Amino acid sequence: MSTPSLAPQIMKRPWLMRWMKPISNWYFENAGYRKLGLRADDLIPEESDQVQLALRRLSPKESYDRVYRMRRAFQLSLSHQLLPKEEWTKAEDDTPYLSPIIKEIEAELSEREDLESMIISKRKANN
Amino acid sequence: MLSRSAIGRQAQRAVLRAQQPVNRRGLAAPASGSFAYETGDAQGIKYAARDIPGAVASVALVAKAGTRYQSAPGLSQALSLYAFKNTERRSTLRIQRESELLGSALQAYHSRENFVVGAKFLRDDLPYFVELLAEVANLTKFQPHVVHEEIIPLLQFAEKKYLSNTLAMANNSSHGLAFHRGLGAPLELSGAIPLSKYITADTIAEFASSVYAKPSFSIVANGAQSAELNKWISEFFPDTAAQPTAQLTSEKSKYHGGEERIAHGGSNSLVISFPGSSAPTGSAYKPEAAVFAAILGGQSTIKWSPGFSLVANAAQDAPNLHVATKSHIYSDAGLVSIEFHGAASDIRNTAAKVVDTVKSVAQGFSSELFQKAKALAKFQQLEVGQEAQAGMELTGAGLVQGGKAFQIDEVAKAIDSVTEEQVKTFAKEALENKASVAAVGDLFVLPYAEEIGLRV
Numbered sequence: 001m002s003t004p005s006l007a008p009q010i011m012k013r014p015w016l017m018r019w020m021k022p023i024s025n026w027y028f029e030n031a032g033y034r035k036l037g038l039r040a041d042d043l044i045p046e047e048s049d050q051v052q053l054a055l056r057r058l059s060p061k062e063s064y065d066r067v068y069r070m071r072r073a074f075q076l077s078l079s080h081q082l083l084p085k086e087e088w089t090k091a092e093d094d095t096p097y098l099s100p101i102i103k104e105i106e107a108e109l110s111e112r113e114d115l116e117s118m119i120i121s122k123r124k125a126n127n
Numbered sequence: 128m129l130s131r132s133a134i135g136r137q138a139q140r141a142v143l144r145a146q147q148p149v150n151r152r153g154l155a156a157p158a159s160g161s162f163a164y165e166t167g168d169a170q171g172i173k174y175a176a177r178d179i180p181g182a183v184a185s186v187a188l189v190a191k192a193g194t195r196y197q198s199a200p201g202l203s204q205a206l207s208l209y210a211f212k213n214t215e216r217r218s219t220l221r222i223q224r225e226s227e228l229l230g231s232a233l234q235a236y237h238s239r240e241n242f243v244v245g246a247k248f249l250r251d252d253l254p255y256f257v258e259l260l261a262e263v264a265n266l267t268k269f270q271p272h273v274v275h276e277e278i279i280p281l282l283q284f285a286e287k288k289y290l291s292n293t294l295a296m297a298n299n300s301s302h303g304l305a306f307h308r309g310l311g312a313p314l315e316l317s318g319a320i321p322l323s324k325y326i327t328a329d330t331i332a333e334f335a336s337s338v339y340a341k342p343s344f345s346i347v348a349n350g351a352q353s354a355e356l357n358k359w360i361s362e363f364f365p366d367t368a369a370q371p372t373a374q375l376t377s378e379k380s381k382y383h384g385g386e387e388r389i390a391h392g393g394s395n396s397l398v399i400s401f402p403g404s405s406a407p408t409g410s411a412y413k414p415e416a417a418v419f420a421a422i423l424g425g426q427s428t429i430k431w432s433p434g435f436s437l438v439a440n441a442a443q444d445a446p447n448l449h450v451a452t453k454s455h456i457y458s459d460a461g462l463v464s465i466e467f468h469g470a471a472s473d474i475r476n477t478a479a480k481v482v483d484t485v486k487s488v489a490q491g492f493s494s495e496l497f498q499k500a501k502a503l504a505k506f507q508q509l510e511v512g513q514e515a516q517a518g519m520e521l522t523g524a525g526l527v528q529g530g531k532a533f534q535i536d537e538v539a540k541a542i543d544s545v546t547e548e549q550v551k552t553f554a555k556e557a558l559e560n561k562a563s564v565a566a567v568g569d570l571f572v573l574p575y576a577e578e579i580g581l582r583v
Binding site for chain 2: 056057059108111112115118120
């Protein structure tokens, strides 16, 4: 399930991007998940068919890393601790690895819907 | 008109083109009328077209990439399943829906030597389908998730189907015995192959880049004018690789022979093979193989009668037994196979009689029988060549492998020139060689090759 986002619109406008970037960085640093070693895409709710399918399409390495990050985060959460600062997720590592796949699946589904609801009229030439 | 959101650029173009036909011809108008293929070369791609009259046309891309040439087991089969999947421009679903809307049938299959991707469609839609083939050849996206979610399950189903068909298993086994590698590679995967090792998106993509290169394939069309086909190929195939990434090669076939017995609980099959003839476009062409196969026969062409063929008469005591003689023809070798499928005891009793029949053919036969067999062989060959489907595969294969298209008239002439003596010699040589005997089923009952009088 991909959530609506203003980011593409903001990234199209350099002046707005320059203005929003520090706010965005501040927000992500303070959101806390990076201190548990997670990535933003680890926070996407799993309870939908699309995300389940996307998770199956991850490469074995990515899938393993995801489970590792989650187990580490649970462990930290249970013991009320944060990772040592040098192990926090760095901004450059916090890349979307799951959301592109989810978007692809959603595009497939919406294409299917479009084709299902298509209205066909007989062409005139081949009669 | 079709709504814009629902149908893509290509389909819209095809529909528009259909509305303003360039050189449209009614059903009754005379075509060029020839059953011979016109061949040509469009930007390094060999093509053959014949303008047979009719509303339905077909076009196929025939590549030299059957199981004989694959670099790992199952690749040909996987690539044929991967045809018409996601491309850079269109999704699998859109390709299916668009071709449905235009009224057509897409097909992709492989044989021991050839790999065929093609379509049958209404005559006016030729440009759409040439473009589609170009897209399949040049722009298919080989994605790991498609392999996992679609290709591997389909391969597993195909495996199950194959493993329940003893006749297919016996045929594969006798090819394996006869040719070992190359032509002997099994046509379908059997359960014992580690799929995940050989079939991945990367291996399929690598194989595809060798298959979909200009020297590896040819394009054959039925119901299209040669000039028109040339024009569309030149327009849509310019990006095709000029050289394959890895040459698809196979050693020259050598006949070995032997015996294999496979236990199976389902049904019983026995296949006896002798070395045969190559394709007319190949080097070891022996037209007498077709006549020999017709003399032995087994399947009657008329109802309620065993017909004239010797094997059918030998098998008269076992009416529920399927017996047939087939001449399998490949580019540089061939097999004449006698196949039995039915109850194990029937096979045991009949096989010995059939082998005696083969021996009697080597001694001599009546000239009336010979005339009948010659006529039947000619009929069968011409029928295959004239039938669009098989004819296209043979033609394309001939173009890719020898630069010659399969021409029906030559085949007919070759069969006409066969003499009785040639057939006798052929039968003698077949018996002197080692046979390839494969038995699948109840091994307690099914005979060994020696028991029915064959050398292995």
